[in-house]
Ligand SMILES: Nc1nc2c(c(=O)[nH]1)N[C@H]1C(S)=C(S)[C@@H](COP(=O)(O)O)O[C@H]1N2
């Protein structure tokens with residue numbers, strides 16, 4: 001099958017989904033294999049209001065259909081198209097996040113109570129999966145530091161641990177289809193959690209997150225491989241010890257805790273020297289991967305003195 005590239009899209013238009021919908025015939029050509037069915041339903045998603053951010057990249061975002069149609073979310077299956085097909089089964093309203101551990105104000109928080117006081121911003125970030133593909137995603141969310149400051153981190157709090165929900169009735173991957181040790185878990189060191197680049201996203205493309213992207217609240221850490229950016233969070237714990245993380249538990253010879261994007265350290269199955277942008281048609285050229293996914297200026301200082309080759 002020959003797939004024609006779409007016309008270039010002006011970056012001024014790109015974060016408006018209406019502009020996207022007007023062009024979806026063209027974009028459908030680009031997305032190629034990705035079904036359009038899910039998109040029309042998502043047109044009903046609630047719009048968010050947010051400010052722009054100086055921390056956004058000026059690179060052109062990956063088309064909406066790809067951002068919401070080519071996903072990793074093993075709770076719904078292994079395939080890249082499984083999340084878009086099956087994640088609608090997840091009930092995201094109401095949603096509660098348990099915040100516990102070394103914080104002044106632990107509790108079970110309704111999602112609204114976490115999001116309402118927050119300063120929502122659009123953060124257009126590069127996003128790099130350890131499988132060596134990449135996108136540019138216009139997230140909407142707020143800094144994790146903002147939430148941590150609100151709940152008050154106590155002096156012994158050195159790490160932040162996150163968990164996704166376990167709900168096999170709604171998550172087919174948890175019914176024996178994907179054999180991970182549920183719940184999906186991730187963690188950050190406190191300085192990483194407090195870094196201004198680290199956000200909790202509740203939206204993408206100006207609207208509430210679709211389920212396949214980790215609704216209603218997911219982490220985004222743009223200088224680390226995508227698996228750190230845990231989806232559909234139900235628990236945030238401040239801990240004194242380095243928490244477990246799912247992919248390291250699964251295969252510690254392949255995945256680490258830090259998982260900083262590093263073109264010089266290969267994964268046993270994927271060279272990390274370059275990446276395949278999942279936009280611009282199936283024949284898009286690979287491009288060189290950047291240290292810390294291009295965010296070295298903002299984050300390299302946190303790892304001064306660490307031998308980065310040992311912390312894959
Ligand atoms: N709970 C949960 N979070 C997850 C995953 C997952 O399988 N389960 N996959 C991770 C991986 S490997 C990637 S690359 C990103 C993909 O995010 P996206 O689908 O929004 O692009 O989500 C991450 N967060």
Ligand SMILES: [Mo]
Nearest residue numbers: 129130226227
């Ligand atoms: Mo990934």
